[in-house]
Structure formats: C-alpha cells, structure tokens
Amino acid sequence: MADITAPRARRIGPINLRLWLPLFWIALVIAAALFAPLIAPHDPLEQDLMLERLPPWFVAGTEPGYWLGTDSLGRDVLSRMIFGARIALIVSFTAALAACLVGTTLGLIAGFFGGWWDRVISRLVDIWMAFPPVLFAVLLVAVLGTGLGSVILAIAVIDWTRFARVIRAETMVQARMDYVDSARIGGAHRMTTLISEILPNVLPSVIALLTLEMGIAVIVEAILSFVNLSISSDDPTWGAMIAEGRGAIHFAWWVLLFPLIALFLTVLSFSTLGEGLKRHFDPVLQ
Amino acid sequence: MSSLHAHTLDVIKLNIALPNGHRLLRNVSLTLEPGEVRALVGESGAGKSMIGKSVLGILPPNVAITEGEILLEGQHLNMMTPPTRRKIVAQSAALIPQDPLTALNPVRKIGPQIIDPLVRIQGWNAREAETRALDLLDRVHIRDPKRVMQSYPHELSGGMRQRVLIAAAFAPSPRLIVADEPTTALDVTVQKQILRLIRELQQETGTAVLFVTHDMGVVAKISQKVTVLFAGKVMEDAPTREVFTNPQHPYTRALIAATPSYADLERPFSPVPASLIADLHAQIAQDDLLYRGGRI
Numbered sequence: 001m002a003d004i005t006a007p008r009a010r011r012i013g014p015i016n017l018r019l020w021l022p023l024f025w026i027a028l029v030i031a032a033a034l035f036a037p038l039i040a041p042h043d044p045l046e047q048d049l050m051l052e053r054l055p056p057w058f059v060a061g062t063e064p065g066y067w068l069g070t071d072s073l074g075r076d077v078l079s080r081m082i083f084g085a086r087i088a089l090i091v092s093f094t095a096a097l098a099a100c101l102v103g104t105t106l107g108l109i110a111g112f113f114g115g116w117w118d119r120v121i122s123r124l125v126d127i128w129m130a131f132p133p134v135l136f137a138v139l140l141v142a143v144l145g146t147g148l149g150s151v152i153l154a155i156a157v158i159d160w161t162r163f164a165r166v167i168r169a170e171t172m173v174q175a176r177m178d179y180v181d182s183a184r185i186g187g188a189h190r191m192t193t194l195i196s197e198i199l200p201n202v203l204p205s206v207i208a209l210l211t212l213e214m215g216i217a218v219i220v221e222a223i224l225s226f227v228n229l230s231i232s233s234d235d236p237t238w239g240a241m242i243a244e245g246r247g248a249i250h251f252a253w254w255v256l257l258f259p260l261i262a263l264f265l266t267v268l269s270f271s272t273l274g275e276g277l278k279r280h281f282d283p284v285l286q
Numbered sequence: 287m288s289s290l291h292a293h294t295l296d297v298i299k300l301n302i303a304l305p306n307g308h309r310l311l312r313n314v315s316l317t318l319e320p321g322e323v324r325a326l327v328g329e330s331g332a333g334k335s336m337i338g339k340s341v342l343g344i345l346p347p348n349v350a351i352t353e354g355e356i357l358l359e360g361q362h363l364n365m366m367t368p369p370t371r372r373k374i375v376a377q378s379a380a381l382i383p384q385d386p387l388t389a390l391n392p393v394r395k396i397g398p399q400i401i402d403p404l405v406r407i408q409g410w411n412a413r414e415a416e417t418r419a420l421d422l423l424d425r426v427h428i429r430d431p432k433r434v435m436q437s438y439p440h441e442l443s444g445g446m447r448q449r450v451l452i453a454a455a456f457a458p459s460p461r462l463i464v465a466d467e468p469t470t471a472l473d474v475t476v477q478k479q480i481l482r483l484i485r486e487l488q489q490e491t492g493t494a495v496l497f498v499t500h501d502m503g504v505v506a507k508i509s510q511k512v513t514v515l516f517a518g519k520v521m522e523d524a525p526t527r528e529v530f531t532n533p534q535h536p537y538t539r540a541l542i543a544a545t546p547s548y549a550d551l552e553r554p555f556s557p558v559p560a561s562l563i564a565d566l567h568a569q570i571a572q573d574d575l576l577y578r579g580g581r582i
Contacts, residue, residue, distance in 0.1 A: 114347060178389035179399075181344040182454075186403030187376030189369075200393045282393075 019276035022269035029266055033085040040079035041065055044236045048074035053252040069254040071244060077255060080236035081262055087230075087237045088266065091152055091221040096213040098156035103163025104206050110164065111171025112194050122168070125161045133158050137220055141229045148231050151224055155217050163209055170202045208278040215270030222263055238263050293360070294318045294462050294494040295341065300354035302333075302340060310336050310349060312519040312573060320461065321492040323485075325505040325526070327541065328515035329558075334498045335384075336518070338464035341496070343368075343375055359461060376407040380455040382465040382484070386447035386472075390439035397435030400454045408458050422453035426483055445476040449483065456487050463488075465497045469504065481507060502545040506530060514538045517570050536562055 032039060042065075052074040054066045062069065068077040110121035137154045144150035174180065175198060183193045218238075224230040225239025238259040245256030295318040302311045311333045318324050326334040339345045341356055343363070356363040359378055363371055383389035390399060397419065404415035416435075423431035426449040439447060448468060455463050465484060469477040485508055488495050497508055505512055505526060512529045514522040514537065522535040533539045540558040547553065 177391075178383045178385060179391040181342075182381060182383065182389055182451075183391075183403075184344055184372070185342050185375060185379070185381050187372055187407040188403075189372075197391055197394075201391070203393075 018272055019280060022273040022276065025265050025269040026273065029085050029262075030089060032082045033089045036082045036086055040076075040082045041067070042076035042079045044075060044080040044083040045234065046075065050074065053248070053255075055252075056254050056258075068258045069252070071241075071255045072248055072252065077241075077258055080241055081238065081259055084236045084238045084241060084259065085262070087148070087235060088218050088221060088263075090148065091155065092214040092217040092270070095152045095155035095159075095217040095221075096210055098152070099159040099213055099217075100163050100206065100210045102156065103160035103165075104167050104202075106160070107164040107167030108171050108194060108199065108202070111168040112175050112190075112198060114172075118168070121164065125164050125168075128158075128161045129165075131158075134220070134223055137224060138227065138229060141224060146229055146231060151221055151230050154224075155220050158220075159213055159216065162213065163206070166205060166209060167202055170205050171198055174198045174201045204278045204282040207281060208274040211270045211274035211277060215267040215274075218263065218266055218270070292319065293357070294320050294322075295359075295496065296355070296357040297337065297341070298355040298357070300337070300340060300356065301352045302336060302345065302349055303352045305348055305350075307578075309352075309574065309577070310518050311340070312517070312570065312577070313354070314515070314518070314520055316513050316520070316523060318462065318494045318496060320494055321488075322511060323488060323495045323497055323509045324511040324513060325509035326496065326498045326513050326515060327500060327502065327505055329500060331517075332515040333518035334500070334515055335466050338381070338466050338496055338498055341375075341462075342379060342381055342464055343371055344381075373407070376403065377458075378460055379462040379464065380458065380460040382448075382452055382455045382463060382468045384467040384470055386444055386451055387439075389451055390447060392439055394438075395435065396437055396439065396442075396450055400435075400450070400457055403454075404458055418457055419453070422457045423450065425456075425487065426450070426453045428453070444472055445480065448472060448476075448480050452480070452483060452487065456491060456493070459491065460493060463493050463495045465495055467498050467500070469499075469501075484508070502542055514541065516566055519570060519573070521566075537566060 048070075051063060051066070051070050052072055054070040054074075055062050056069040056077075057067050059069075066076055066078075068081070070076055071080070106121050110118040136158050140154040140157060141150050144153060180193055180197055183197050184190075188197070221230060221237065222239030222242065225237040226243045228240070228243070230237055230239060241259040242256055242263070245252070245254075245259065249256050295316075297314060297316050300311050300314045301309055303309045314333070314337060316324065316337075326337060328334050336345070336349070340351060341358065341363070345351070351364055354364075358374060361374055363374065366374065390396070397416070400419040400422070401412065401415040404410050404418060405412060408415075410418070419435065420431045423434060428434050428446065428449055434442065434446070434450065439450075442450065448471075452468070468484065469480050472480060481504060484495070484497075487493075495508075497504075499505060509526045512522070512524060512526050513520055514529070514535065516537055521537045522529065522533065524534065529538060530542065533542060537558070540562055543556050544558055546555060
C-alpha cells in the first residue's frame with residue numbers, strides 16, 4: 001500500500017491551507033450564526049442615540065464594549081454583524097442547495113439522455129441565462145414579495161442554470177467513456193448507469209459549484225438587502241448594513257467596512273473551499 | 287441454453303447506417319463456432335469495431351441497424367425488447383475494450399467493478415463473486431489481487447488495467463467475448479503478454495472470441511478464422527492459414543504484403559496500392575446504388 005498512499009501524504013502544504021483556511025472562517029461564521037444571542041455583546045436592534053457613531057476599539061474616543069463601533073442610530077456594529085451572519089448563511093445554504101438539486105438533476109438528464117431532453121433543457125437554460133441575473137432577482141422579489149422565503153426562492157430559480165450547464169457538459173464527456181459501455185454490457189439499467197457510474201464522476205464538480213454558489217448566494221442576498229428588497233429592514237443583514245454605512249462613509253467608515261470585510265471573506269472562503277474540496281474528493285486529481 | 291443452434295454467433299447480412307443513410311456496414315455476414323477465435327481485420331474506419339458494438343448493443347446513439355440479423359446462441363437479438371436483449375447479452379457476452387484507461391470507472395475501486403455484474407447478472411452472492419474475481423485476477427498474473435481489488439484504476443499501470451479488464455471479461459464465463467483491439471493502446475512488450483494471456487484463457491475456457499485488430503501479425507498468432515473488411519464490406523472470409531498461404535482477394539494480398547517483416551528487413555515497404563483502393567470504392571459506390579435502388 002505504501003506506493004499508493006505516498007502521493008497523498010505529500011499534499012500537505014498549499015492545498016491543505018486552501019482547504020483549512022476557508023473552512024476555519026466558515027466555521028467561525030457558522031458558530032457566530034448559531035450562537036448569536038450568546039456571543040453578541042449587545043442587542044442588535046437596541047438604539048442609543050447617546051452612543052451614535054462610536055469608532056472601533058483601536059481608535060480614540062470609543063466606549064468599552066463596542067468593539068467595532070456603532071452606527072448612526074447607536075446600534076452595535078459587531079452584534080449586528082453576528083446576527084447578520086444568520087441570514088447570510090440560511091440564504092446561502094438553502095438557496096444553493098435548492099439550485100444545486102434542480103440544476104444537477106436537469107444537467108444529468110440532458111447530458112445523458114440527449115435528444116429531445118437535451119434540446120428542451122438546453123434551450124430553457126439559454127433563455128434563462130439571457131436575463132441579467134440581478135435584474136431577474138429584483139423582478140422576482142418584486143413579484144413574490146420580500147421576505148426570507150422569496151429571497152431564497154429567487155436565488156434558486158435564477159442560479160440552477162449554472163449547475164445545469166456545467167453538469168450537462170461533464171455528463172456528456174463521461175457518458176462517452178468506455179466504462180459506461182462496459183456497465184451497459186454488464187447488464188446495468190440506464191438509470192443505474194447514470195446514478196452509480198456517472199454521478200460519482202461529476203460529484204467533485206457538483207461540490208465545487210455548490211460551494212461557489214453559496215458564495216454567490218451571499219452576494220445576491222447582500223445586493224437585494226442593499227436595495228432594500230430582502231427581508232424586513234428590522235433584521236440586521238450584511239447588505240443592509242453596507243447600504244446604511246455607505247451614507248456615512250466620510251465620518252463613520254467602520255459601519256461600511258466591517259460588514260464588507262465579513263462579506264468579502266465569506267464569499268472568498270466559499271469559492272476557495274470549492275476548489276479545495278474538488279481536489280480533496282477527486283481521486284484522479286492528486 | 288434453449289438453443290439447438292450450434293453457432294455461438296451468427297451475423298446475417300448486417301447493415302448499419304448513419305441518419306443520413308451512409309452505410310457503415312454493408313451486408314456483413316459471419317459466424318462464430320463455440321471455442322473459435324475469429325479475427326476482424328481492416329483499416330481504420332472499415333467497420334471492424336462496429337460489428338462488435340452491434341452485437342453487444344453499444345452502438346453510438348446516431349448509428350442504427352437498418353437491416354440484418356444478429357443471433358447470439360441462436361437467439362435473435364434485434365427482435366428483443368431492450369431489457370431482454372440487455373439481459374441476454376450480459377449473460378453470454380463480454381467485452382475486452384480497446385483503451386484500458388477509459389474502460390474502468392475512475393472513481394470506483396476495481397473490486398466492485400468486477401463484482402457488480404457478477405452479482406447483478408449471474409445472481410451470485412457477494413462472497414462467491416469476490417472469490418471468483420480474486421481467482422481471475424490471479425489467473426491474469428496480477429501479483430496481489432486483494433490489494434488491486436481495493437485500488438482505484440489510476441493506481442494501476444496500463445498493462446495491469448488491461449489484465450483487470452480481461453479478468454472482468456472472463457469472470458462471468460461468457461460464451462462470447464468481443465476483444466476490440468485490446469492491445470492497440472499498450473506498448474509492444476506488454477502487447478505480447480496480453481495477447482498470450484487472452485489466448486491462454488480462451489483455450490482454457492473454450493470461449494468464442496471475436497478479435498478486432500488491424501495487425502496481421504496478431505491475426506496470425508491468435509485466430510483460426512479471418513474476416514477481412516474494407517469500407518464495411520466483407521472482402522474475404524476464410525480460415526487463417528488459408529488467408530496467409532493462399533489469399534483470394536486482391537485487398538487481402540495487399541494487406542499481407544503491406545505487413546513489415548523482421549525476417550526480411552531489406553524488403554521495401556509496400557502500402558496498399560491506391561489504384562486498388564479506388565477500384566474497391568468504385569465497386570462499393572455501385573453496390574450502394576443497387577442497394578438503394580432495391581429498397582425504393
């Protein structure tokens with residue numbers, strides 16, 4: 001077994017970092033979201049006009065306990081970010097998963113069965129992708145009404161095409177491989193072939209796309225919050241915080257900066273994690 | 287089985303075509319007796335592999351059988367519903383594919399890839415199937431079968447993968463094996479071992495083999511009968527010995543003459559003459575006209 005396990009041991013290094021750094025940040029965000037009421041130093045909705053626009057801890061003139069400062073209504077930025085992580089994660093996980101299920105299923109069908117299945121699904125994808133995604137999202141939320149469910153639905157409805165397109169192409173490549181013929185000669189039903197021979201081969205791509213899509217969902221949710229089309233404005237979201245902070249950038253930059261960093265790191269982590277996981281799970285790469 | 291038929295395989299006047307009507311096989315007929323090895327020779331695009339694929343039911347989606355019969359142990363394959371056909375083929379035929387790199391699923395371990403069909407089709411239990419797989423891997427001279435069963439395809443060399451595929455093909459004791467250029471993707475030293483291995487197992491088990499190749503040297507080593515194909519048409523069908531000692535068709539003679547020989551390195555290389563190929567194409571064009579005329 002030694003000659004088999006040797007190359008695996010060697011990849012401790014850049015690839016493990018690529019996997020573990022994003023995992024660390026995402027774990028942090030998940031922990032913040034799960035235990036928000038326990039961690040958050042203040043009530044995210046509590047206003048205190050005596051404490052408005054307090055700067056973060058490393059700038060002079062702050063109050064102890066308000067680590068990342070307060071916004072123009074005197075609400076604690078850190079607490080709002082911690083509660084905002086909840087919305088960001090709920091949206092990213094559920095919307096990405098829904099888009100993934102729909103898109104992967106249709107992609108597998110189109111790529112494997114070809115013919116009319118492929119023509120109908122591919123044209124549908126083409127038409128779908130002709131709409132600018134953000135406008136499409138705004139339109140959908142306008143029709144469905146604001147709220148958490150509508151945001152999730154809108155993202156899933158828009159982004160399934162991403163999965164369908166990539167998985168269709170990968171399935172087509174795999175379907176032409178000789179091992180698929182071998183399985184057919186071995187008496188495997190077409191469905192069995194698709195699920196137990198081809199699906200495992202496209203799974204690394206599905207996982208990579210899924211994590212990438214989680215990042216995208218975080219952005220789309222932030223965009224919708226930014227234009228005030230996400231959930232109600234009482235609930236703290238990163239997008240809404242960025243929108244509020246934008247107006248105060250000249251005298252309270254921290255209100256904009258910290259949620260922006262959180263958003264940036266989360267999206268970056270998701271997309272890096274995707275690549276890292278793909279390498280980790282694909283026995284052929286590495 | 288239920289058949290009174292003596293032949294393992296009968297292909298009768300088989301025609302396959304692309305959607306635009308272009309024929310890839312033109313009235314191809316051949317038979318295979320139990321325990322016999324028949325070589326299918328011809329240049330690239332002559333339709334050699336297509337015969338094997340028609341028999342096994344793995345033709346590319348845009349290619350269809352337009353006319354003709356395929357009988358596997360006396361059973362009419364193209365009169366069956368697809369599920370029945372798949373069952374019959376799985377029970378009595380197997381494939382040794384051309385490219386060992388793509389013929390094994392890269393994300394599944396070797397073991398299940400050999401064992402699954404045995405359980406699914408032969409109805410063996412997992413332990414019987416595993417014993418059989420280990421036995422076969424041992425027979426194809428794989429040193430540590432237990433370890434190989436636990437390996438992924440990319441952990442094995444090309445030659446080892448081809449051995450695994452040979453083991454997988456012989457595992458269900460099929461009556462017919464289609465060997466589709468099994469040595470083409472391997473380097474020459476490995477080719478010889480693989481060829482010997484196939485012949486050994488074939489003789490031991492008495493399996494009939496349809497051996498697709500473009501190498502006349504391989505034909506001489508392994509087969510008892512030869513079918514020479516050109517542009518999907520049978521040029522000559524004869525016992526191997528006769529094909530080499532007394533070839534009847536000018537194309538066969540040209541093919542044999544074109545095979546380089548170690549015994550006579552001084553002899554200049556003589557490709558198949560262009561005039562002969564032109565004549566053959568003209569003949570085939572005429573055939574096609576008649577064929578279409580006959581059907582309208």
